[in-house]
Amino acid sequence: xxxxxxxxxxAEGLQRSTIRVDPVARLEELGRRRRRRRVARVATALATAIxxxxxxxxxxxEAERVAPIVNPPPGSLGRVVATIPVGASPVDVxxxxxxxWVANAAQGTVSRVDPAANxxxxxxxxxRNPVRLAAGFGSIWVANETSQTVSRIDARTGxxxxxxxxxxxxxxxxLAVGAGAVWxxxxxxxxxxxxxxNTMADETGDWEVGGAGTAVVDRLLxxxxxxxxxxxxxxxxxxxxxxxxxxxxxxxxxALVVGGGSVWQAGxxxxxxxxxxxxxxxxxxxxxVGVVAKHLTADAESLWVSSDSGRVIRIxxxxxxxxxxxxxxxxxxxxxxxxxxxxIVDTAHAALLRVRPG
Amino acid sequence: MPAARPTRxxxxxxxxxxxxxxxxxxxxxxxxxQEYPRVVKLVYALSGSRAGAEDIAQEAxxxxxxDWDRVGSYxxxxxxxxxxAANLATSGLRRRxxxxxxxxxxxxxxxxxxEPLPAEQADFGRALRALPRRQAQAVAxxxxxxxxxxxxxxxxxxxxxxxxxxxxxxxHTLAKRLQLDHEEER
Numbered sequence: 001x002x003x004x005x006x007x008x009x010x011a012e013g014l015q016r017s018t019i020r021v022d023p024v025a026r027l028e029e030l031g032r033r034r035r036r037r038r039v040a041r042v043a044t045a046l047a048t049a050i051x052x053x054x055x056x057x058x059x060x061x062e063a064e065r066v067a068p069i070v071n072p073p074p075g076s077l078g079r080v081v082a083t084i085p086v087g088a089s090p091v092d093v094x095x096x097x098x099x100x101w102v103a104n105a106a107q108g109t110v111s112r113v114d115p116a117a118n119x120x121x122x123x124x125x126x127x128r129n130p131v132r133l134a135a136g137f138g139s140i141w142v143a144n145e146t147s148q149t150v151s152r153i154d155a156r157t158g159x160x161x162x163x164x165x166x167x168x169x170x171x172x173x174x175l176a177v178g179a180g181a182v183w184x185x186x187x188x189x190x191x192x193x194x195x196x197x198n199t200m201a202d203e204t205g206d207w208e209v210g211g212a213g214t215a216v217v218d219r220l221l222x223x224x225x226x227x228x229x230x231x232x233x234x235x236x237x238x239x240x241x242x243x244x245x246x247x248x249x250x251x252x253x254x255a256l257v258v259g260g261g262s263v264w265q266a267g268x269x270x271x272x273x274x275x276x277x278x279x280x281x282x283x284x285x286x287x288x289v290g291v292v293a294k295h296l297t298a299d300a301e302s303l304w305v306s307s308d309s310g311r312v313i314r315i316x317x318x319x320x321x322x323x324x325x326x327x328x329x330x331x332x333x334x335x336x337x338x339x340x341x342x343x344i345v346d347t348a349h350a351a352l353l354r355v356r357p358g
Numbered sequence: 359m360p361a362a363r364p365t366r367x368x369x370x371x372x373x374x375x376x377x378x379x380x381x382x383x384x385x386x387x388x389x390x391x392q393e394y395p396r397v398v399k400l401v402y403a404l405s406g407s408r409a410g411a412e413d414i415a416q417e418a419x420x421x422x423x424x425d426w427d428r429v430g431s432y433x434x435x436x437x438x439x440x441x442x443a444a445n446l447a448t449s450g451l452r453r454r455x456x457x458x459x460x461x462x463x464x465x466x467x468x469x470x471x472x473e474p475l476p477a478e479q480a481d482f483g484r485a486l487r488a489l490p491r492r493q494a495q496a497v498a499x500x501x502x503x504x505x506x507x508x509x510x511x512x513x514x515x516x517x518x519x520x521x522x523x524x525x526x527x528x529x530h531t532l533a534k535r536l537q538l539d540h541e542e543e544r
Contacts, residue, residue: 003529003538006482007501013479014399014502020471021412023394027387030416034423089388105391129391146395171395187504210504226506253506269508271433292433309433330385347388 077324082118082354086111090345094133095338103130112158115339122158126151136177137195143172162198178216179239203242207235213256224256248281259298260317266293285320299337306335403498404447408472418443437513444495493528
């Protein structure tokens with residue numbers, strides 16, 4: 001047995017051994033510990049000396065005031081026309097034909113929003129910590145990270161159809177639809193979910209690219225990420241054989257999307273977006289955005305970038321220029337476009353913002 | 359899902375002494391839910407402590423929560439909490455303190471959420487923990503967290519070349535100790 005095989009077996013063993021770790025159950029405890037610690041701190045300070053306590057209190061207050069998040073002024077992305085309350089910790093949004101869907105991580109639910117009325121018309125219980133949504137085969141697919149399952153919801157009725165466990169007790173973190181299947185990804189691991197049977201097959205190949213950028217382009221799977229030696233790459237995989245068709249080194253390693261006849265990739269450490277020609281695989285443009293892009297989406301005219309810093313950025317596909325920005329208070333982990341609007345997940349207010357582009 | 363769960367989006371006001379409702383900030387809550395299981399796994403690998411892993415991870419998140427005004431503005435929040443957790447897990451004294459508190463609290467009250475590892479994997483864990491601290495952290499982040507060299511460099515706050523050197527030395531040592539073939543990764 002090789003060292004790498006042994007190490008990976010160790011990692012798999014750890015995954016299995018920590019399967020019952022429940023972040024939701026421990027969340028309250030964290031809050032209680034935080035409060036207990038505050039109380040203990042105050043008691044200690046009182047017991048020591050009033051003067052010392054006052055000095056310490058002033059110090060703590062000064063330290064707590066540190067929050068200089070300096071953001072450039074938001075530009076002209078558009079104006080908010082509706083703020084729609086959804087579940088706690090919304091993390092992903094998807095625009096469907098009749099509805100807009102939001103994954104609420106902390107509640108383990110998906111909200112179904114009627115774009116005609118700007119209201120939630122249904123809340124569907126899925127697995128724990130749903131992190132990613134995808135649409136295809138008449139369904140909405142939900143990657144439940146903590147449950148290590150994929151939920152299937154009827155896109156027309158909003159009714160749950162199936163819960164499919166990911167084989168090998170692995171937490172899914174990305175989804176892509178295309179080439180006759182739903183593709184479920186976790187780092188280097190990849191599964192093919194057959195929508196006809198709701199069964200999942202491990203299709204992990206020897207691409208050795210870990211990351212979370214996954215797309216289907218011209219019936220090929222594009223996987224974005226870093227190799228084990230830390231080099232950003234996009235690997236193109238034939239979904240029929242799970243074999244690597246080709247690979248090319250990239251400047252980025254993050255989220256991936258197709259739009260305007262190009263493939264767009266997020267650069268994590270460079271805080272840039274990279275544009276590639278899918279045929280020649282040539283880098284066409286690097287667009288600095290000043291944020292770590294979390295999620296990319298594209299329509300006919302624009303690329304939309306969301307980020308954990310709360311900034312949403314619009315890039316013009318024709319000129320590769322940033323033409324609009326929008327800032328939310330908390331994180332903006334996802335953005336989607338459709339029904340004449342931009343839909344932005346706003347974690348600070350547990351809401352979905354509907355923005356009319358300016 | 360549990361019946362009661364904090365869902366508010368505002369941080370508790372200083373001196374908020376209520377005993378029932380536990381309020382956590384929305385962005386922190388989201389960050390915590392996403393990262394907590396992974397950090398527990400990392401800590402378990404580095405500490406080998408079933409009893410203490412969750413508490414060490416909690417300690418790291420507690421520090422993130424305490425300084426969320428600052429940490430929440432970082433581009434690499436996940437890296438920050440991993441660095442704190444990895445340092446706690448590999449610092450003998452601090453780890454033992456947290457473990458002792460965890461054991462005291464757990465005594466007869468709660469079943470451990472973490473399962474013991476099979477013997478062969480436990481051997482690997484022991485060999486990992488016998489490595490010098492930074493090497494052990496690099497190996498755990500590489501294999502357990504599946505992070506790239508670039509990402510590990512961000513977590514450990516060092517150059518990519520340093521990470522590569524740590525990994526190379528660690529792999530050599532592990533292969534020797536465990537009598538395994540040592541194949542360089544690409």
